[in-house]
Amino acid sequence: MPRSATVNQEMRERSRERILAAALEVFAANGYEAASISDITTAAGVSRGLVSYYFATKEQLAAELLDRWLDGIAGILTIQGTPDERLAGIIDGALMAAATTLHIQRLAISLMMLPTTHDVFARVEQAKSDRLSLVEDAIRDVFAARGATDPAVEEMLLRATLEGVTVKLAIYHETFPLEAIRRRLYAGYDLPAPVASLPIVSPAVDRLRAK
Known part of the structure; x- marks a missing residue:
């Protein structure tokens, strides 16, 4: 059965929050300059494409x-x-x-x-x-x-x-x-x-x- 629009929205919000939490963790550990999108992708446990979907840079x-x-x-x-x-x-x-x-x-x-x-x-x-x-x-x-x-x-x-x-x-x-x-x-x-x-x-x- 297809997911409702509400469920899809909630899943998108959870993914976005997960990425932001991972970014904060990586920035705190490595510093902004040394941190990479790959580091954030790994910390969030999501695909690079998903990170890029929400945050291009x-x-x-x-x-x-x-x-x-x-x-x-x-x-x-x-x-x-x-x-x-x-x-x-x-x-x-x-x-x-x-x-x-x-x-x-x-x-x-x-x-x-x-x-x-x-x-x-x-x-x-x-x-x-x-x-x-x-x-x-x-x-x-x-x-x-x-x-x-x-x-x-x-x-x-x-x-x-x-x-x-x-x-x-x-x-x-x-x-x-x-x-x-x-x-x-x-x-x-x-x-x-x-x-x-x-x-x-x-x-x-x-x-x-x-x-």
Whole structure:
């Protein structure tokens, strides 16, 4: 009996997600430049033709993963509450994303920073420009409501700080004291101390060393 259109669509979506998961795994293990479509095909356990059907180039795979990463950032638009509660939610959301989606964070960092792949990031960022502007404006609104003299500068500084934390966490994953850094960020913005720790493993403050 022929499969229904719904079943066929579900199978296509599963195949596509399997390929994207494999691409992220390969990019994380080998780096974007060294990774090949053949590596991704093997990791996904599918034919090269199927990979090419969904993604004609390695850049398209990276672009799709970055697209989802940027959509994740836009999740702050759903945070509700007072300005202080929203700022705390933005900090916590960024730190949780950094800790729980480290592979995609590393990919985004590498594509942003490497001269050979920066254009890939720039193209995806440009395609998402309108939504990213909404995110920027939401953060600026929070700082404006808190009485900041220059909300735009505060937004840029917060994002730079959180992105710096993400870079350090990516490099020093096993020794980075994320919870202590979180509480210092709260104090720096005169936010009430968090009642509970984030549900992630966070070592005590010592020294950052790669393991």
